[in-house]
Amino acid sequence: MNKWARWLQSNGPGRFQLAYKGGWDAFVNAAPRRDLDVLTRAEMARLDEVSLEDYNEARMVWNANLPTVKTHQLAAAFAVIDQVMASNRRDSDRLRGSVVVDAAPGLGKTTIATRYARDFHRRIMRRNPARTTSGHQRLPVAFVPLSAGMTLKGLNQKILAFYGHPAADRASSARLGALAVDCVASCETQLIVIDDLHFIDFRHRNGQEVSNHLKGLANEMPVTFIYVGVRLKEKKFFDEGVLGPDAAYAQTSRRATRCEVAPFDIGTTPGAKAWTDLLRAMEGHIKLAEAQPGILTQHAKLLHRRTQGHIASLTNLIDRACYLAITTGAETLTADLLTASTVDNAAHSATRN
């Protein structure tokens, strides 16, 4: 077996199931990928067919996993979450606040929440034994991604499923909520991330039930919640679905701190600098025989036009352009290649308008 096939065995795409404690734990403790040497064209020409295929596959895995960059958006969101988490040090009979990461699709919301929660998890595990005083597995973080048509029962089942609780599918609705509270208490969970909260319609009765239940959980559990979703403000999450003057009575609005995530805007000098900084942080990662410093930054405007400054569209475009650079033998990213690479549908429609 050649060295790239061996590399692929231990560095292939990670398949973390973050919605279950085992998968979350694997994500938190995953070792970084081992670095790969870049071969020159001459060295590549000397490889046999199979080795070249494996080398290219290994580079594609590497290139498709750009590092998480400490963007301005990520740093600003972390600062807000840090402040809200300051109340996490309150005694458990006092209510903690919550954070709502609320923005359009593909701006790095889930990345912000999972990276914050991962750092938090590692810190708590460093300071505490793996078992709680009551002998349960310590789980400082629970990650609960929602899906379409979420009901109260479904939410509790998702929480229990994270903890691997055997009653997740069996218990009655009323019992599920109590079991969820038990899991959180016995595993000493301090932070719960609820992702894709936009799957709940807060104007509908089901959604209002979930919203009330979330408030109830926040009352009962000594945890801070990070809620993540698309356009939650427009979806009336903060007003708990209530319209008109009564919306002022919505407790969520008082308890939750909203954290927006904006796309990159190169219309201002600091904005343009932030975009170039992002591209610079990513370009060092790209493994192509003729990748040079500036491989991305020199195309800053083109990349912005094709992605409208949405980080998810950018990483997709770079993955695909790197793939084309390898398969066509270009071994670098030219303007033609970046233009030829496909982007997601939203970025494509926006570029044409």
Ligand SMILES: Nc1ncnc2c1ncn2[C@@H]1O[C@H](COP(=O)(O)OP(=O)(O)OP(=O)(O)O)[C@@H](O)[C@H]1O
């Ligand atoms: N800070 C970052 N550094 C590098 N890449 C990032 C960063 N944030 C996001 N990305 C890239 O953007 C992609 C989408 O990010 P993420 O899933 O966090 O966005 P999202 O806002 O949650 O999207 P959705 O609205 O679809 O849920 C990630 O897979 C990653 O490739």
Ligand SMILES: [Mg+2]
């Ligand atoms: Mg997301």
